[in-house]
Amino acid sequence: MRFRNLTRRREIGANSYLLESGKNRVVLDSGMHPKEVGFEALPDFGPLPHDTADSILITHAHHDHIGSLPVLMRKQPNTPVFMTEPTGEITSAMLHNSVNVMTAQREEQSIHEYPLFTHKELDENRAQYIYRDLDRPFELPNTDLRASFHDAGHIMGSAGIMIRQNGNSLFYTGDVNFENQTIARAADFPTKDIDVLVVETTRGTYARPADYSRKAEKERLAALIRDTYDANGSVLIPVFALGKTQEVMxxxxxxxxxxxxxEMPLRIGGLGTKVTVLYDHYTDRTRRNYQGFRLLEDVDMLVPPRRRRGGRGQVEYEPKTIYALSSGMMTEGTTSNQFAARFIDNPRNAVAFVGYTDPESPGYRLRVAKSGEKVKLAPDLPPVELQARIESFDLSAHATREQIADYVEKVKPKKLLMVHGEEASQAWFSARFAETLGKDTEILRPNVHEPIDLW
Structure with missing residues (x-):
């Protein structure tokens, strides 16, 4: 069994990994890089010849894990795609939204290769989606491999993937959270009989304070909301449409x-609403807190989005309102980015960051800016003087570095492959594991296309 990293660079980006055993080929995830555009945003599928993959397995429906799936399926036209049912249904909604976004980018930014796939293609692809329940092993067609999904606690439907072959085993965590969130329950991962562990390293540079508690963070957020309300201002919470929107609601x-x-209005975005419909659909059928709770019916604060005439309209500002708008990193062109440009010059307002922001993202620039500083949120927007209050809260959907390290040290794999993290993050894990795992575990940081023999 051999492993290849199909991402174009060793960092958080277009996650996709290839397993090869004889003539058998299995692909884990097929993402798109959130900071790149056009073909540069895709994984490099070079080592995977046309129509040779036996299976594609998907951990969860975030863009950096599914964004290039239709492109991969075009190259692998007869390959089944395995995932949990919620992941499959959300994947369809997210990718249809991607077509709309890429079509707009083609016009606005002259990206001529966009859209990379079409609505019709996505509808046809669904015939190849095969859903599997958590913790139920299944055969991968035309191979001697068995696979199973295990709840990753990250977002609805998210799962780590176990691959077994002739007494050997590989476990790929995907994105994982080892503590309960508001809706999502903590990951339920295996710890025994894992020879090779492929692990995310997203938060390797973040040291959580010793006195941290999720309850205290939520109470601190509540205090910010109360202060802003009393000042006749509003709160902007940048969120991802999938996962974080529903958690914040x-x-x-x-x-x-x-x-x-x-009592104050809560407004969410259009894609966030579509995903929330699916969260409500699976409220009785997924492993979660608040089972049976329907967000769109039972959250009293929620204000139904107004129908906009003429397509893409601006979100209207009102005082004493909570805006949970995507994207969480305030990526250029997204609702939260455009809204922030009309929001952060008001000293009565506040912005509350509740998740990860990439160091090169507009959200990160705003997060670290000083009061009075001019912030450039997008190339087509003038700099805005920051007057609003900016606060950050540790309510991430990713496990802390210590939690991931504890899991790895419990598993004690023969080989550890670190992915989905920047250089500095992986360096922290390497230093820790050099002390705690010693020579019993081979620690690897897979370079692009580098073949790594697993067993």
Whole structure:
């Protein structure tokens, strides 16, 4: 069994990995790089010849894990795609949205290769989606491999992937969270009989304070909302449409029910609403907190989005309102980015970051900016003087570095492959594991296309 990293660079980006055993080929994830555009945003599928993959397995429906799936399926036209049912249904919604975004980018930014796939193609692809339940092993067609999905606790439907072959085993975590969120419950991962572990390293540079508690972070967020409300301002919470939107909706409901924030409108974006419909659809059929709770019906603060005439319209500003708008990193052209440009010059307002922001993203620039500084949110927008209050809260959907390290040290794999992390993040893990795992575990940081023999 051999492993190849199909990402174009060793960092968080277009996640995709190839397993090869004899003539058998299996692909794990097929993402698109959130900071690149056009063909540069795709994985490099070079080592995977046309129509040779036996299976494609998907961990979860975030863009950096599914964004290039239709392109891969075009190159592998007869290959089944395995995932959990919620992941498959959300994947369809997210990719249809990608077509709309790419079509707009083609016109606005003259990216001539966009869209990379079409709505019709996505509808046809669904015939190759095969859904599998958590913790139920299944055969991969035309191979001697067995696979199973295990709840990753990251977003609805997210799963780590176990691959077994002739007594050997590989476990790929995908994105993982080892503690309960508001909706998502902590990951339920295997710890025994894992020879090779492929692990995410997203938060390797973040050291969580010793006195941290999720409850205290939520109460701190509530205090910010109360202060902003009293000042007649509004709160912008940049969120990802998938996962974080739904977590924040339920968190606001909790805080209001507990009397920690006042009665005030909560507004979410269009894609966030579409994904929330799916969260509500699976409320009784997924492993979660608040089973049976329907966000769109049971969150009293939620204000239904107004129908906009003429397609893409601006979100209107109103005082004493919570705006949970995507994207979480305030990527150029997204709703949160455009709204922030009309929002952060008001000293009554506040921006609350509740998840990861890439160091090169507009969200990160805003997060580290000083009051009075001019912030450039997008190339086509003039710099805006920052007057609003900016706060950050550790409510990430990714496990902390210590939690991931603890898991790895519990598993004690023969080989550890570190992926989905920047150089500095992986360096922290390497230093820790050099002390805790010693010579019993071979620690690897797979370079692009580098063949790594697993067993």
């Amino acid at each position: 339920l968190m606001m409901h909790e805080l209001h029910e507990e009397g920690l924030i006042p």
